[in-house]
Amino acid sequence: xxxxxxxxxxxxxxxxxxxxxxxxxxxxxxxxxxxxxxxxxxxxxxxxxxxxxxxxxxxxxxxxxxxxxxxxxxxxxxxxxxxxxxxxxxxxxxxxxxxxxxxxxxxxxxxxxxxxxxxxxxxxxxxxxxxxxxxxxxxxxxxxxxxxxxxxxxxxxxxxxxxxxxxxxxxxxxxxxxxxxxxxxxxxxxxxxxxxxxxxxxxxxxxxxxxxxxxxxxxxxxxxxxxxxxxxxxxxxxxxxxxxxxxxxxxxxxxxxxxxxxxxxxxxxxxxxxxxxxxxxxxxxxxxxxxxxxxxxxxxxxxxxxxxxxxxxxxxxxxxxxxxxxxxxxxxxxxxxxxxxxxxxxxxxxxxxxxxxxxxxxxxxxxxxxxxxxxxxxxxxxxxxxxxxxxxxxxxxxxxxxxxxxxxxxxxxxxxxxxxxxxxxxxxxxxxxxxxxxxxxxxxxxxxxxxxxxxxxxxxxxxxxxxxxxxxxxxxxxxxxxxxxxxxxxxxxxxxxxxxxxxxxxxxxxxxxxxxxxxxxxxxxxxxxxxxxxxxxxxxxxxxxxxxxxxxxxxxxxxxxxxxxxxxx
Amino acid sequence: xxxxxxxxxxxxxxxxxxxxxxxxxxxxxxxxxxxxxxxxxxxxxxxxxxxxxxxxxxxxxxxxxxxxxxxxxxxxxxxxxxxxxxxxxxxxxxxxxxxxxxxxxxxxxxxxxxxxxxxxxxxxxxxxxxxxxxxxxxxxxxxxxxxxxxxxxxxxxxxxxxxxxxxxxxxxxxxxxxxxxxxxxxxxxxxxxxxxxxxxxxxxxxxxxxxxxxxxxxxxxxxxxxxxxxxxxxxxxxxxxxxxxxxxxxxxxxxxxxxxxxxxxxxxxxxxxxxxxxxxxxxxxxxxxxxxxxxxxxxxxxxxxxxxxxxxxxxxxxxxxxxxxxxxxxxxxxxxxxxxxxxxxxxxxxxxxxxxxxxxx
Numbered sequence: 052x053x054x055x056x057x058x059x060x061x062x063x064x065x066x067x068x069x070x071x072x073x074x075x076x077x078x079x080x081x082x083x084x085x086x087x088x089x090x091x092x093x094x095x096x097x098x099x100x101x102x103x104x105x106x107x108x109x110x111x112x113x114x115x116x117x118x119x120x121x122x123x124x125x126x127x128x129x130x131x132x133x134x135x136x137x138x139x140x141x142x143x144x145x146x147x148x149x150x151x152x153x154x155x156x157x158x159x160x161x162x163x164x165x166x167x168x169x170x171x172x173x174x175x176x177x178x179x180x181x182x183x184x185x186x187x188x189x190x191x192x193x194x195x196x197x198x199x200x201x202x203x204x205x206x207x208x209x210x211x212x213x214x215x216x217x218x219x220x221x222x223x224x225x226x227x228x229x230x231x232x233x234x235x236x237x238x239x240x241x242x243x244x245x246x247x248x249x250x251x252x253x254x255x256x257x258x259x260x261x262x263x264x265x266x267x268x269x270x271x272x273x274x275x276x277x278x279x280x281x282x283x284x285x286x287x288x289x290x291x292x293x294x295x296x297x298x299x300x301x302x303x304x305x306x307x308x309x310x311x312x313x314x315x316x317x318x319x320x321x322x323x324x325x326x327x328x329x330x331x332x333x334x335x336x337x338x339x340x341x342x343x344x345x346x347x348x349x350x351x352x353x354x355x356x357x358x359x360x361x362x363x364x365x366x367x368x369x370x371x372x373x374x375x376x377x378x379x380x381x382x383x384x385x386x387x388x389x390x391x392x393x394x395x396x397x398x399x400x401x402x403x404x405x406x407x408x409x410x411x412x413x414x415x416x417x418x419x420x421x422x423x424x425x426x427x428x429x430x431x432x433x434x435x436x437x438x439x440x441x442x443x444x445x446x447x448x449x450x451x452x453x454x455x456x457x458x459x460x461x462x463x464x465x466x467x468x469x470x471x472x473x474x475x476x477x478x479x480x481x482x483x484x485x486x487x488x489x490x491x492x493x494x495x496x497x498x499x500x501x502x503x504x505x506x507x508x509x510x511x512x513x514x515x516x517x518x519x520x521x522x523x524x525x526x527x528x529x530x531x532x533x534x535x536x537x538x539x540x541x542x543x544x545x546x547x548x549x550x551x552x553x554x555x556x557x558x559x560x561x562x563x564x565x566x567x568x569x570x571x572x573x574x575x576x577x578x579x580x581x582x583x584x585x586x587x588x589x590x591x592x593x594x595x596x597x598x599x600x601x602x603x604x605x606x607x608x609x610x611x612x613x614x615x616x617x618x619x620x
Numbered sequence: 621x622x623x624x625x626x627x628x629x630x631x632x633x634x635x636x637x638x639x640x641x642x643x644x645x646x647x648x649x650x651x652x653x654x655x656x657x658x659x660x661x662x663x664x665x666x667x668x669x670x671x672x673x674x675x676x677x678x679x680x681x682x683x684x685x686x687x688x689x690x691x692x693x694x695x696x697x698x699x700x701x702x703x704x705x706x707x708x709x710x711x712x713x714x715x716x717x718x719x720x721x722x723x724x725x726x727x728x729x730x731x732x733x734x735x736x737x738x739x740x741x742x743x744x745x746x747x748x749x750x751x752x753x754x755x756x757x758x759x760x761x762x763x764x765x766x767x768x769x770x771x772x773x774x775x776x777x778x779x780x781x782x783x784x785x786x787x788x789x790x791x792x793x794x795x796x797x798x799x800x801x802x803x804x805x806x807x808x809x810x811x812x813x814x815x816x817x818x819x820x821x822x823x824x825x826x827x828x829x830x831x832x833x834x835x836x837x838x839x840x841x842x843x844x845x846x847x848x849x850x851x852x853x854x855x856x857x858x859x860x861x862x863x864x865x866x867x868x869x870x871x872x873x874x875x876x877x878x879x880x881x882x883x884x885x886x887x888x889x890x891x892x893x894x895x896x897x898x899x900x901x902x903x904x905x906x907x908x909x910x911x912x913x914x915x916x917x918x919x920x921x922x923x924x925x926x927x928x929x930x931x932x933x934x935x936x937x938x939x940x941x942x943x944x945x946x947x948x949x950x951x952x953x954x955x956x957x958x959x960x961x962x963x964x965x966x967x968x969x970x971x972x973x974x975x976x977x978x979x980x981x
Contacts, residue, residue: 227707230674231765233694234701235721235772245720249711 059518063432066422071434073419074441078486081456082308082448088459089301101298105306110280111299115306118282121201122267122310126259128206132357133213133258139350141221143342150354155211155218157361160592161368162547162565163208164271165585168572169367170204171195171276179382200276205266207361212265213258220254221247253322260318264311268449271549271565275572282307283550286451290554295458304452311447368589371582390583398567398584405546405563405588408477412484413541416492417534419485424496424530425522429505439493446490450550453483457555475557483555484545491544492537499533500526543595546588564588623650623808624684624775626671631680633666640666642832644680648825651806653799655819658829659855667829668778668812672701684775695724700774704781706765708753714740714764715749721772739767742801759790766798770805777802777809783818795822816856820844828852844902849980853900860906860948861979862899875899875978879923879946883973898979903951905975908939910959911966919970927965943969 092098105111140151158166173179174195181191194203224247232246270283279288282303289300342350372390374383423442426435445453461473473479503526511521527534549565556562562570564584571581626648633641641663648654656664669675671682673694682690689697708717715736722732740746743763753761762782769777782798783791799822802809813819819826820840828835828843828851836843836852847853850861864877866885875897876882911924925943932938936951939961950969952958961967 225705225707227703227705228709230672230694231701231703231707231768232709232720232724233674234672234697234699235768236695236698236724237720238693238695241724246709250709252711 060430060432063426063430067426067432067434067438070419070422070426070438071441074438074486077457077482078445078448078453079441081453081460084460085301085304085452085456086308088298089305091298101302105299105302108299111285111303114280114282114285114303117198117278117280118267119310121198121205121281122263124198124202125205125209125266126262128202129210129213129262130255130259132206132210133217134255135353136357137214137217137221139354140218143346143350150358151214154354154358154361155214156596157365158208159211160543160596161208161364161589162271162549162568162585163204163269164275164549164572165368165547165568165582165588166208166364167200167204167272167275168578168582168585169364169371170207171200172371173363173367174203175200195276197278201273201278201281204272204276204364205269207364208272209262209265212261213255216254216258216261217251218254220251223254224250256318256321260314263314264447267310267314268307268451268550270449270451270553271569275569283449283451286455287550287553290455290458295455295462300455304449304455307449308447308452311449315447365589368582368585371578372586374579390579391586393580394583394587397580398564400560401562401564401567401584402587404477404561405565405591408481408484408563409542409545411478411481412488412545413492413538415481415485416488416541417496417538419489420492420496420537421500421527421530421534423493424500425526428497428500429508442489442493445486448487450483450487450548450552451554453486454551454554457483474555475561477561480552480555480561480563483551484548485541487548487551488541488544492541495533495537495540496530499530499536502533503529539595539598543592546592546595623806625650625686626776626808626810627681627683627686628667628671629681629683631667631670631677631682633670633675633677640832641670641677644832644834646827646834646837648808648810650808653802653809653811653822653824655811655813655823655826656829657813657816657819657826657855659814661831662829663832664812664814664829665780666832668701668780668810671776671810672699672778673697698772698774699776699778700769700772701778702762702765702769702780702782704784706761706785708761708764708768710752710754712753713749714745714751714753714756717753717764718768718771721768725772735771739771742770743767758786759794762786762794766801770807775808777807779809779811781812781814783813783815791818798822820856828855830855846977847900847979850898850900853977853979858903858949858951860901860903862901862946862976864897864899866895866897877946879944880921883921883976885978900977900979901948901971901975903938903949904936904953906948906950906969906971908941908950908952908961909968909970910961911968919972921973922968922970925967925969927961927963927967929963930961939967941967941969 089101090097090099092100106115136151136154140148171178174192175181176191176193176196178195184191194200228246228250229242232242237245268283270287273279273281273284274287279285286300286303286307289297289303293300370383373386373388375385375387375389376383419442423435423438426432427439457479458474461479464473465471466473466476469476507529508521508525511525512518516524546563547565549569552563552566553569556566565588568581568584568588571577571584626646628644628646631641631644632639644667656667658664666675670677673689673692673696677690680690681688684697684699709720712720718736718739719732722735727735736749737746740749743766745760745763745767748756748760748764753764756764762785766782779798783794786794795818811819811823820843823840825837825839826843827837830851836848838846843852843856847856847859853859853861862877862879864875864880867874867876867882871884873885874882875885877899880899907919923943925941925948928940928942928947930937930939932954934954936953937960939950939952941948941950948969
């Protein structure tokens with residue numbers, strides 16, 4: 052090995068060590084700590100007594116089954132929404148495709164707990180819809196009460212995960228897969244059942260498992276809907292009311308992590324060896340058909356209905372932010388800009404905090420993501436796979452578990468020269484955000500680096516650039532699209548994170564917007580300003596999403612142009 | 621296997637304003653191994669997909685054994701197609717892939733099992749029945765695709781660039797296997813390719829296509845020896861073109877050019893309206909000798925030229941020669957110790973007037 056090559060591998064090893072240390076400190080140790088406490092005996096040794104105690108409490112049993120029911124039911128209803136939409140856009144040639152794409156993004160730009168408040172005003176016991184129903188026909192639908200309310204909000208919020216994954220999977224099926232089946236005599240529903248659906252299955256499973264995890268771990272939505280007999284709210288309530296010493300809170304955390312891991316493991320089992328993406332260079336995806344007039348009528352009708360449903364939290368939150376009074380009426384009685392004025396006067400600090408924490412978290416994510424991606428794909432440093440594993444494991448860690456882990460692990464610690472405990476520093480919020488988003492940023496960076504051909508780097512080295520210069524001048528610029536997309540995704544999802552925020556925010560001045568919205572929403576009088584702050588958050592997130600979409604699609608165009616040249620016969 | 625006669629009558633197909641197939645008329649005999657040869661965008665794959673039922677003609681008729689199938693959906697045609705990328709379903713084993721068409725035809729289970737093992741044996745893949753398709757090599761995947769198609773006993777077998785995804789050695793081997801299998805089964809086969817060597821070496825007859833039009837149909841030898849136009853002459857093999865004028869005299873038509881002077885055109889007299897014309901001349905029909913030591917040949921036409929450069933291709937040496945301003949390619953078969961010319965050498969080129977062929981633009 053030459054001297055510079057040795058230097059480079061030493062640098063790579065040091066970098067690996069540094070990242071590993073960071074992940075150990077802020078992910079592995081806190082989570083292990085939580086697990087340890089759930090199993091630790093008073094004296095010493097391992098015990099299942101805390102678990103026994105947990106299942107001895109009827110509220111806990113109920114919470115466990117409720118969380119499971121809500122997660123499974125949400126996957127079911129989200130699938131019910133997403134499956135026809137995905138099929139419509141891929142299979143048929145109609146103008147609604149753009150509409151469906153919009154549908155696929157709109158719910159994601161609104162934090163579910165913000166949406167929940169608006170949904171209550173529209174679909175709640177005395178919400179607009181039920182008021183109309185009572186007026187006209189004298190009955191109401193209690194869709195927002197209790198668990199159904201949570202399921203309703205979660206399904207509407209998370210169905211895009213299934214829609215997007217399924218659309219990609221369907222898009223990746225080469226038309227020849229279907230044509231060869233037709234050639235051998237299959238058509239219609241049999242063709243769909245035997246060829247198209249099995250090939251799209253991996254995409255569906257990936258999306259569905261993500262929905263399961265997200266719903267199972269969600270804290271904000273049940274809290275805002277006042278449903279506390281579920282696992283995440285119980286963990287929050289136990290830790291905040293009984294205290295950090297209460298083992299039941301830790302047991303709940305372990306159960307949540309276990310179920311997330313199980314969902315990931317199950318989907319990995321299903322996906323194992325099933326990279327069914329079959330489109331090839333010069334190939335085309337499934338043939339599109341034209342809809343008959345009757346089919347179009349139903350397709351547009353269905354999409355229109357869904358769009359209305361999906362938009363209802365957005366409409367509701369805007370109305371609420373502008374409403375002087377909105378109570379027991381279909382629409383607000385009078386409108387005002389006062390809530391926005393209040394928010395802008397009261398909480399510029401919160402907006403600044405969100406920008407600061409999320410910007411920092413996103414920056415940390417793309418730096419870590421790029422570094423890990425490079426170490427994995429371009430070096431043979433020992434332990435690089437462990438980095439990937441650790442970073443990806445964060446996917447299975449609910450925000451509340453991570454936050455409790457921090458509170459417990461860093462309890463009483465202070466940094467030299469500071470009087471405040473580590474756990475009360477705002478930087479902990481930013482780090483928690485970064486750890487939670489790292490899996491997504493890492494995937495984004497990995498995908499970007501995979502598209503950079505090694506020969507482009509070799510060409511630079513051949514012309515005299517050493518490793519660091521090559522990374523700086525060739526690799527990072529070529530990955531820029533992916534890195535930027537990773538940054539934006541991390542930023543916007545962190546901006547609406549509530550579960551870690553709610554545990555780690557110690558003072559009003561350190562609170563980000565998501566916490567502020569939650570606080571406002573606690574009182575009837577605060578709902579207006581809360582909604583106004585929510586609208587601002589949605590605008591920030593929407594802008595971020597829009598720009599990341601533009602970046603990704605322009606990048607996709609470039610790659611498509613670079614790899615095209617297939618035949619047109 | 622029953623094999624079918626495929627007939628296309630005046631088939632036309634356009635996408636929007638682009639005419640992809642123009643007035644295609646074609647008759648393929650039962651049991652024939654037929655190639656559609658042409659460059660990218662010539663319409664050959666479109667025609668193949670039309671026969672399979674994935675495209676539909678705006679006008680014209682498509683019949684198999686006299687039965688019209690122009691509007692029949694693909695799944696009712698019983699025409700087997702092997703796709704360029706093989707299109708093996710990754711979620712099924714080799715066996716399941718092969719059984720698919722038989723299951724769609726609702727054959728009894730025992731019959732399916734028998735048939736599947738028969739066709740897998742036919743392509744020599746019996747021991748791979750339970751493998752996943754992505755665990756096979758390119759050549760094996762191709763055989764599975766072929767077995768899957770043959771299992772349904774199609775009336776016609778369509779092959780869409782079946783060899784293009786294989787490496788050079790394997791391509792030649794598969795080409796021979798395909799040919800012998802086709803002869804054994806006697807199934808009407810239509811083979812799409814852009815590789816003239818593949819078409820010439822494998823097929824009974826070839827239709828050369830360009831810009832949606834069939835330029836010429838013939839046996840490989842007919843296409844090579846008597847191309848009807850510049851496109852066919854150029855696409856099938858390597859060729860020299862000599863531009864010149866037609867003079868109509870009382871003794872018949874004469875071709876006059878700077879290179880050849882005036883030569884008479886005994887065969888295929890051109891129409892009286894034609895004044896500019898092109899002569900085609902295959903590189904291997906020209907013999908080459910050093911001008912300083914002219915070899916006496918019986919060949920009637922002799923011209924002088926200067927070597928521009930040469931390529932050694934193993935079986936022969938290809939010279940580029942400047943002859944009075946016309947650039948000619950000359951292939952001289954290579955013998956160890958044979959004479960080699962260098963760039964700048966003055967040489968004599970000799971050929972028979974029988975080797976010259978008048979082609980239309």
